[in-house]
Every structure is written in structure tokens, then in C-alpha cells.
Amino acid sequence: MNSEFDKPLLTVDNLSKSFGQFIANDQICFDVIKGHIHCLLGENGAGKSTLANCIYGASKPDSGRIVFKGQEVSFSSPKDAIRQGIGMVHQHFVLSEPMNAVENIIVGEESTGTFLNLQNDTEKIQNLCDQYDLTFDLSLPVSQLSVGEQQWIEILKALYVGVDLLLLDEPTAVLTPQEVERLFAVISKMAAEGISVILITHKLDEVLDISNSVTVLRKAKAIITVDTENSTKASLAKLLVGRDFDFKVNKVKVDRGAPVLEIKNLSVLRDNKTLAVNRVSLTVHEGEILGLAGVSGNGQSELFDALVGVRQTENGSIRLAEDEITNCSPAEISIKGMASVPQDRLKQGLIGNFSVKENLILGAHSNPPFCSRGVLNWKTIMDFSKEAINNFDIRTIGPEQKVEQLSGGNLQKVILAREISHPIKTLIASSPTRGLDINASFYVYSRFLEQLKLKAGILLISEDLDELFNIADRIAVIYNGSILGEYCIEDATIEKIGLLMAGLKEETEPLVQSDN
Amino acid sequence: MYKVIIKLPYTIEKRKDISFLLSSLSIVVALTVSILAAAGMISLYGEDVGIVLKAIAGGSFGSMSALIDTLIKATPILLTGLATVVAFRAKVWNIGQEGQLYAGAMGATFVILTFPDLNLPPVVHIPLLLFASMITGAIWGGIPGYLKARYNVNEIIVTVMLNYVIQYLCTFLLNGPWQEPGSYYYNTVKFPESSFLPLLFDTRLHIGFLIALITAFLVYFLIWKMKLGFEIRARGDNPVAANYKGISIQRVTLTTMLLSGAIAGLAGGVEILGIHHKLIWGFSSGFGFTGILICLLGRSHPLGVVIASIFFGALHNGSSAMQIYSDVPRSFVNLIMGLIIVMMLFWEAVFKYRLRRI
Structure with missing residues (x-):
């Protein structure tokens, strides 16, 4: 082999990037060899996309170096990166729908000049297509x-402008298995031509199928970079979910009581009408936490939405204690005793431009004592808010402060104060400690455990296995919309759960995937 | 080859919070810059800046009758501005105030022409007619509201198109069934006197201005003191979270458009019952669209809208005096208005950032 092929084409050295208090990338280091396919493997929120954006020039790292072709580079925009030979294919395509392939490819291309020579361009692109065995009609609108x-x-x-490094962000998320196969063929061919490829993914199979090396990202850190040929699915799964107990929650076991949430054969569709949740049955009892583990995007958010009433169910039933709540409105469900902590605090949980007190009554704003005959009772609301701020230790200037100015931990406290200040039967929480520091996380757990003593049941949807092993009584695993297994916490091991999360029932016998 | 790089000891960063003071300051700066720019253009025109500005000020606030005229001019745009506030607080983009205003005027006219022999006392007749205005305005706002809520049809397009529909319908009626017999112009017969809005303090100022002020207070009360206002703001600021917490986005969308349309309809009713005492072709000089500008200028706040509408009324009113005392044409005030809006948006954007010493 040519020695040029062994030199790193790209070196990322101690790259860090944070957004406010949130650290997205923490001193990331890795190399990409010329002509290699390098995977960035990690859960959602591990920092993969941020890292890719830093390399591609779409965002600027706070510190650290990026060395490309032996020279330290600092891109101020993707345009710079493209000029140097770095291309990126985003998860959501940026194409002009009414234009055809050729027009889409040459748009914004600097060598085009003032007058178009479509014939010439079409020929060039057709040649590229032939080279990579891509057969489709270039003249059809996208x-x-x-x-x-x-x-x-x-x-x-990217090929047309001539890249040396191509970043692909979750390229298979939207593809059918056959399309994935063809895509991988193209990627392999590119690598053979000497183009390096960075593939961002959270799917273990893809890493093993195609890559030369893989960097595992977890909680903003690059845990390790390994050669793919020395890895197995099990070893990668273990690296991916990891396990590092930073602290232990003092959990007093509460006697389990009657069922408070019964989900039977529940099926829910995605926005695009494909099946997201497939015949899921789960039961949560008084005084227990049922953990739902799974890599994100396996139906958790649709399940959450169906349970709180913002998404229609396809079939199956949901019972909240004695009440049937299938396809009830969010307001009805909440009145019947369901509390919810959504995954995205500022998007789904709170109104950023609203004050703390307004957020504290959101949802209860139309009921007495906060409202009578359509008029809000601000005095009562104020008193309630002061009490809630006190009880939940919300660090704020006062009830009038806008919540968008609060830190993540305090945002979560506002949500908790709103959801569990009154008696509830069930709490559904989705990634309740994502992005929170240890203290804030611990606070959230202590509030959960307190609810158990008050005879509530908790469904905890989380990707964080540390969290689940810390406070759950049982752990169920969701994969591709189905529950693959359920363990009592005493029987569960990180290996068993990790494999189920990867879609494997046993280490040796892969599950038949129901992708189609 | 040396590159000269000037490094300033400052960096520009976005402010986290924009205080009320700063927000007001940006308006003051915008107004000052606009007036200076206008003064510059007047002098380029070869006119004496002092005389022109004095004419505008005198013509709008200089005497009791000037002040009254200013308030009369402010009335319809105050109402359409409030209609915009209700819609924009919910981020429902109602651009159809003009059409809803027409609908309102036509609603009142319809009642008068259909029941000519009612002989009601003004105390009953006027509220009835204004109610009719609000109903027809609400219907004209409710159509796009329903389409948005039920089928997610873009409300901007529907409201803009409905503006044309109602204006052509009005032209047709004034050119046909509603036209005053024997009249050469496009207008209805004069309305009965029991429909005239009463005048205040023996001046030309009709009670419509008072109605508009009361509406401003009611809109304030709605937005900050009532459950519906809470939901309107929630929809505007984060419909996703609002939906998760049980607020029906569809219901709020429809209600918002009905309300916004009703207020714009009221503006139409007040204008014809207070000023023209008949429906005449072209009775609105774009009051609906001006209302949108008023809402922007008034920062979507009822009090701001009251101030902005009086300011715009004054500019319009002063422009007549300006034309008398100088050679600057009346339409110059439109230029000033445009300038103010652009400057406001510009300075608002500038004030979002600040310089920080490195």
C-alpha cells in the first residue's frame, strides 16, 4: 500500500464545544486515515452531530485543533470546508424539490459561472454515476x-466538487434495507478511490458491516477508538451503553401495590403512518418504577405521546388505575392523575417566554383555584408559585422570571413542581436527567422515590442505563417498537440489557429484524 | 504580502434579556433617526425644515380642533391595531383586518338597509349595529381561522385573498342593490339619524374613540388576566408545550381569528356610523393594513397600540397642514411612516446585541 494511505487525513485533537452550560463535546481526539471508513458511534445526545458540525465548519469549536491534510484548519463556514475538500450529507436533505438532479448538484457551485452549460454538467455527472454504479434519471425533478x-x-x-473527506450523518435512518445495501456499496467504492468517509450512526450492525475503525462517543466524551476487525457486536454494545456509577441512590424498597398504569397491546403510528409502537404491553404498579430502556428512536417518544394523549393510538388500550384513558385528550388524562415529564424540557415541557409562575400553572390554568369564570386569579397563582419555588428549591429571581433564563436543573424542577405538587397516580418521565449535573439528577431521583411512597407508579423511559440500574425496580427493553424483554432489577445485567437494546435476544442468535 | 488585521478590543454578543428600558430606548432612537432622515429629505426638497415640522405639529396637536381630528383619524387604526395584537399574540398571522373591517361596515349597513323602519332609539340601535359589525367581522375572520384549525391551510394566504373577495363584493353591492337611487357615486342612502354615533363634548369627536379605548383595555384584560389570553399567548410562544399540557391549539386558533375579526369588524362599523353615516366606496384608506404597522410599532401591547395609533393619526392629520404651508406633498407622510417601521425593526435588531470588552 501507498504510504500516503496510512497517514491521517484528518486529526481531531482535544476538540471541545459547549452551548451555554451544556457540554456537547469534551476534549475529543481521533484520527481518520485516508481511504478509511470511520464510524462515530454513540447514543442520541452523545455529541456526534455537534462534532460533525465542528469538522464541517457549521459551528466553531471552543478549543482544540482540527488538522486536515497536514495543515491546521479553522473554518468559518461550511463553504470553507467544501473548498478544502470536506463534504457533508445531512440527515435531512437540502434539495430543491422542483429541480432535477443536475440542477441540484450544480447549484451554488462556484465554477459554474454566469451562464449555465447544463449539457456539459450532465455529462460530467453521468460519468460519476457510471463510476459508482448509480442508475437513475438525472432529468426527473427531485x-x-x-x-x-x-x-x-x-x-x-460532494463528489462533483471533489471531496477528500465526506461526513454522513445517520445516512441509513431514512432508508430501506435494500437502499442501505446500495449506499454501502457506494461508500465502499469511494473509500477504494481514496476518499475518507466519516459515518455517524448509533447502529452497531452498520459499524461492523462497513467501517475500518470506530470512535465511541458517550456523554460528550470520546471513550475509545478501536479497529472494527477486533470488535464484536457485544463489545461495541458494552462500550456504547457503558457503565460508570458515579453515585448510588439510597433506595428504600416500597411494597408494590395494585396496577396504576396498564398498557395492553398498544400500537402507535409515526407521523409518516409507519408503525412506531408495535403491540406493546406494560404494567406499572403502585410504588414501583418500571424502567424502559432502548436506543432512542425505537418508539419511545411515540409511546410517550400516546400515553399523555397528544398522539392517537392505532389499537390496544391504556388504563390509568380505574379509568380507561385510551385516546382521551391530554387535559382529561392529566385530570385523572397522570403526570408527565417530557424529554425536551424547553420544547415540550415549558414555554420559554412565559414566567415561572405561568409555567407552574400551565395545564391547570383553567381549573379552580387558579381560574374562575375565565378570569385568572393571579393572587392565588402567585401564592402557589412562591410555595412551589420554595418546596422544590427552584433557583430563580422570582415567580416573574422567564423560564428560558433558568438552568437545565431548574427547568426540570419547574416541571416537577407543576406535575407532582398535587396527588398523582402515575408519572411518566422521559430522559428526566439528560443534560443535568449530578446534584440536579439526584434531586430528580429523590422526588421520584418520594412519589413511590405516596403510592404512585413511575414509568421511566431512558437511554441511560446507569440511571435505570440505579432506581428502577424492573427494566423492560424496547427495540423497533416492540418490547424484547423484561427483567427484575436483581436479574438484570448490563450485558443482557445492552444486547436487547441492540436488538439481540441472545448473544449468539440475532433476532429476525422486522424492518419492513 | 502582509495582511492588516485590526483587532478591536470588543466583541459583539447577543443579549440574554432585553429590558423594558432598552426596548423603549430602541423606539426613541428609531423615531429620532427617522425624523432626522425626514428632515434631511425635506431640506433636499428645498423646503424649510422648521416650517414643515411646525406645520405637521401644529396641524396635528396645535389646536383643539386639530387634536380632535387626530383622535378621529386614530380611531379605526387603533381598533385594527388591537385586532392585530390579539392575532399576533397567538402567532396567528391575520393579514385580513382590511377585509374584516369591510365585512363589519357591510354588516351594519346590511342591518340598516334590510330593516329601514325599525325606529329604534339610538341607545338600542347603535349597539345592535355595532354588534352586527362584530359578527360579520368575526365570520370573515372565522373562515380562515376554521380552515387553519381544521385543515392547516395557511392563514396568511386565505386572509389576504379574502380581503379582495369582500372588497369586490362591496363594490358590486354599491354599484347595484345597495346604491343610492339616482346617485352617480358608489354609496348607499344616508343612514337614519338614530344610527349616528353620538359626539363628545360638542366637537366632531364621536364616541367611537371611546369605544376603541375601552376595547384596548378589554384586550389588555383578555391577554393578561384571562384564561383565553393565557392560552392565546401559550399558542404563540410554544404550541408544542401548550398541546402537551392540554390546550387545544385548534380551538385557540379559531377563537383567536373570531375575536380578531370581530375587533376589525367593529372598526368598520365605527368608521361608517361615526364619520360617513353611509357606506361609501373607498371609505377605508387601508386602515386594516395600517393596523398591522400600528401593532408592530406598539410592540403588540394594547397601550403601545394606543400611543402608536394616535401618533399615526397625528402624522396623517398634520400632513394636510404641511401641504398648505409648504410644497411638500401629503404623501410624504407615508414615506415617514415607512421609514419609522424600517428603523424600528433595524434598531430592535441592533439592540439585541451588545459590545463586550474582551
Whole structure:
């Protein structure tokens, strides 16, 4: 092999990036060899996309160096990166729908000049297509092409300007298995031509199928970089979910009581009408925490939405203690005793531009004592808010402060204060400690445990296995919309759960995937 | 080859919080810059800046009758501005105030022409007519509201198109069934006197200005003291979270459009019952659209809208005096208004950032 092929084409050295208090990338280091396919493997929120954006010039790292082709680079925009030979295909394509492939590829291309020579461009692009075995009609408008073909256009666009490094952000998320196969063939061919590829993914199979090396990201840190040939699915799964107990919650076991949440054969569709939750049955009892583990995107958010009433169910039933709540409105469900802590605090849980007191009554704002005959009773609301701020130790200037100015931990406290200040039967929490520091996380757990003593049941949806092993009584694993297994906490091990999360029932016998 | 890099000891950063004081300051700066720019243009025009500005000020606030005229001019745009506040607080983009204003005027006219022999006392007749205005305005706002809520049809497009529909319908009626017999112009017969809005303090100022002020207070009360206002703001600021917490986005969308349309309809009713005493073609000089500008200028706050509408009324009123005392044409005030809006948006953006010493 040419010695040039062994030199790192790209070196990322101690790269850090944070958004406010949130650290997205913490001193990341890795190399990409010329002509290699390098995977960035990690859970959602591990910092993969931020890292890719830093390399591509879409955001600026706070510290650290990026060395490309032996020179330290600092891109102020993706345009700079493209000029140097770094291309990126985003998860959501940026194509003009009424235009055809050729037009989409040459748009914004600097060598085009004032007058178009479409004939010439078409020829060039056709040659590229032939080279990579891509057969599709270049003259059709993009809107008439399949998702896979649209992705080819994005890749062709990068090839057309001549990249040396191509970043692909979760490229298979939207593809059918056949399209994935063809995409991987193209990627392999590019690598053979000497183009390096960085593939961002959270799917273990893909890493093993195609990559030369893989960097595992966890909680903003690059845990390790390994050669793929020395890895197995099990070893990667273990690295991916990790396990580092920072602290232990003092959990007093509460006697388990009657069921408070019964989900039977529940199926829920995604926005695009495909099945997201497939015949899920789960039961949560008084005084217990049922943990739902799974890599994100396996139906958890749709399940959450169906339980709180913002998404219609396809079939199956949901019971909250004695009440049937299937397809009830969010307001009805909440009155019947369901509290919820959504995954995205500022998007789903709170109104950033509203004050603390307004957020504290959101949802209860139309009921007495906060409201009578359509008029809000601000005095009562104020008193309630002061008490809640006190009880939940919300660090704020006062009830009038806008919540968007609060830190993540305090945002979560506002949500908890709103949801569990009154008696509840069930609490559904989705990634309740994501992005929170140890103290804030511990506070959230202590509030959960307190609810158990008050005879509530908790469904805890989380990707964080540390968390689940710390406070759950049972752990169920969701994969591809189905529950693959359920363990009592005493029987569960990180290996068993990790494998189920990867879609494997046993280490040796892969599950038949029901992708289609 | 040396590159000269000037490094300033400052960096620009976005402010986390924009205080009320700062927000007001940006308006003051915008107004000052606009007036200076206008003065510059007047002198380029070869006119004496002092005389022109004095004419505008005198013509709008200089005497009792000037002040009254200013308030009369402010009345319809105050109401359409309030209609915009209700809609924009919910981030429902109602651009149809003009059409809803027409609908309101036509609603009152319809009642008068259909029941000519009612012989009601003004105390009953006027509220009835204004109620009719609000109903028709609400219907004209409710159509796009329903389409948005039920089928997610873009409300901007529907409201803009409905503006044309109602204006052509009005033209048709004034050119046909509603036209005053024997009249050469497009207008209805004069309304019965029991429909005239009473005048205040023996001046030309009709009670419509008072109605508009009361409406401003009611809108304030709605937005900050009532459950519906809470939900309107929640929809505007974060519909996703609002939906999770049980606020029906569809219901709020429809209610918002009905309310916004009703207020714009009221503006139409007040204008014809207070000023023209008949429906005449072209009775609105774009009051609906001016209302949107008023809402922007008034920062979507009822009090701000009251101030902004009086300010715009004054500019309009002063422009007549300006034309008398100088050669600057009346339409110059439109230029000033445009300038103020652009400056406001510009300075608002600038004040979002600050310089920080490195």
C-alpha cells in the first residue's frame, strides 16, 4: 500500500464545544486515515452531530485543533470546508424539490459561472454515476425520486466538487434495507478511490458491516477508538451503553401495590403512518418504577405521546388505575392523575417566554383555584408559585422570571413542581436527567422515590442505563417498537440489557429484524 | 504580502434579556433617526425644515380642533391595531383586518338597509349595529381561522385573498342593490339619524374613540388576566408545550381569528356610523393594513397600540397642514411612516446585541 494511505487525513485533537452550560463535546481526539471508513458511534445526545458540525465548519469549536491534510484548519463556514475538500450529507436533505438532479448538484457551485452549460454538467455527472454504479434519471425533478435516490444526489454533489473527506450523518435512518445495501456499496467504492468517509450512526450492525475503525462517543466524551476487525457486536454494545456509577441512590424498597398504569397491546403510528409502537404491553404498579430502556428512536417518544394523549393510538388500550384513558385528550388524562415529564424540557415541557409562575400553572390554568369564570386569579397563582419555588428549591429571581433564563436543573424542577405538587397516580418521565449535573439528577431521583411512597407508579423511559440500574425496580427493553424483554432489577445485567437494546435476544442468535 | 488585521478590543454578543428600558430606548432612537432622515429629505426638497415640522405639529396637536381630528383619524387604526395584537399574540398571522373591517361596515349597513323602519332609539340601535359589525367581522375572520384549525391551510394566504373577495363584493353591492337611487357615486342612502354615533363634548369627536379605548383595555384584560389570553399567548410562544399540557391549539386558533375579526369588524362599523353615516366606496384608506404597522410599532401591547395609533393619526392629520404651508406633498407622510417601521425593526435588531470588552 501507498504510504500516503496510512497517514491521517484528518486529526481531531482535544476538540471541545459547549452551548451555554451544556457540554456537547469534551476534549475529543481521533484520527481518520485516508481511504478509511470511520464510524462515530454513540447514543442520541452523545455529541456526534455537534462534532460533525465542528469538522464541517457549521459551528466553531471552543478549543482544540482540527488538522486536515497536514495543515491546521479553522473554518468559518461550511463553504470553507467544501473548498478544502470536506463534504457533508445531512440527515435531512437540502434539495430543491422542483429541480432535477443536475440542477441540484450544480447549484451554488462556484465554477459554474454566469451562464449555465447544463449539457456539459450532465455529462460530467453521468460519468460519476457510471463510476459508482448509480442508475437513475438525472432529468426527473427531485420530488419524483425516492429517498435513496435523493441521498445519491447529495453524495454526487460532494463528489462533483471533489471531496477528500465526506461526513454522513445517520445516512441509513431514512432508508430501506435494500437502499442501505446500495449506499454501502457506494461508500465502499469511494473509500477504494481514496476518499475518507466519516459515518455517524448509533447502529452497531452498520459499524461492523462497513467501517475500518470506530470512535465511541458517550456523554460528550470520546471513550475509545478501536479497529472494527477486533470488535464484536457485544463489545461495541458494552462500550456504547457503558457503565460508570458515579453515585448510588439510597433506595428504600416500597411494597408494590395494585396496577396504576396498564398498557395492553398498544400500537402507535409515526407521523409518516409507519408503525412506531408495535403491540406493546406494560404494567406499572403502585410504588414501583418500571424502567424502559432502548436506543432512542425505537418508539419511545411515540409511546410517550400516546400515553399523555397528544398522539392517537392505532389499537390496544391504556388504563390509568380505574379509568380507561385510551385516546382521551391530554387535559382529561392529566385530570385523572397522570403526570408527565417530557424529554425536551424547553420544547415540550415549558414555554420559554412565559414566567415561572405561568409555567407552574400551565395545564391547570383553567381549573379552580387558579381560574374562575375565565378570569385568572393571579393572587392565588402567585401564592402557589412562591410555595412551589420554595418546596422544590427552584433557583430563580422570582415567580416573574422567564423560564428560558433558568438552568437545565431548574427547568426540570419547574416541571416537577407543576406535575407532582398535587396527588398523582402515575408519572411518566422521559430522559428526566439528560443534560443535568449530578446534584440536579439526584434531586430528580429523590422526588421520584418520594412519589413511590405516596403510592404512585413511575414509568421511566431512558437511554441511560446507569440511571435505570440505579432506581428502577424492573427494566423492560424496547427495540423497533416492540418490547424484547423484561427483567427484575436483581436479574438484570448490563450485558443482557445492552444486547436487547441492540436488538439481540441472545448473544449468539440475532433476532429476525422486522424492518419492513 | 502582509495582511492588516485590526483587532478591536470588543466583541459583539447577543443579549440574554432585553429590558423594558432598552426596548423603549430602541423606539426613541428609531423615531429620532427617522425624523432626522425626514428632515434631511425635506431640506433636499428645498423646503424649510422648521416650517414643515411646525406645520405637521401644529396641524396635528396645535389646536383643539386639530387634536380632535387626530383622535378621529386614530380611531379605526387603533381598533385594527388591537385586532392585530390579539392575532399576533397567538402567532396567528391575520393579514385580513382590511377585509374584516369591510365585512363589519357591510354588516351594519346590511342591518340598516334590510330593516329601514325599525325606529329604534339610538341607545338600542347603535349597539345592535355595532354588534352586527362584530359578527360579520368575526365570520370573515372565522373562515380562515376554521380552515387553519381544521385543515392547516395557511392563514396568511386565505386572509389576504379574502380581503379582495369582500372588497369586490362591496363594490358590486354599491354599484347595484345597495346604491343610492339616482346617485352617480358608489354609496348607499344616508343612514337614519338614530344610527349616528353620538359626539363628545360638542366637537366632531364621536364616541367611537371611546369605544376603541375601552376595547384596548378589554384586550389588555383578555391577554393578561384571562384564561383565553393565557392560552392565546401559550399558542404563540410554544404550541408544542401548550398541546402537551392540554390546550387545544385548534380551538385557540379559531377563537383567536373570531375575536380578531370581530375587533376589525367593529372598526368598520365605527368608521361608517361615526364619520360617513353611509357606506361609501373607498371609505377605508387601508386602515386594516395600517393596523398591522400600528401593532408592530406598539410592540403588540394594547397601550403601545394606543400611543402608536394616535401618533399615526397625528402624522396623517398634520400632513394636510404641511401641504398648505409648504410644497411638500401629503404623501410624504407615508414615506415617514415607512421609514419609522424600517428603523424600528433595524434598531430592535441592533439592540439585541451588545459590545463586550474582551
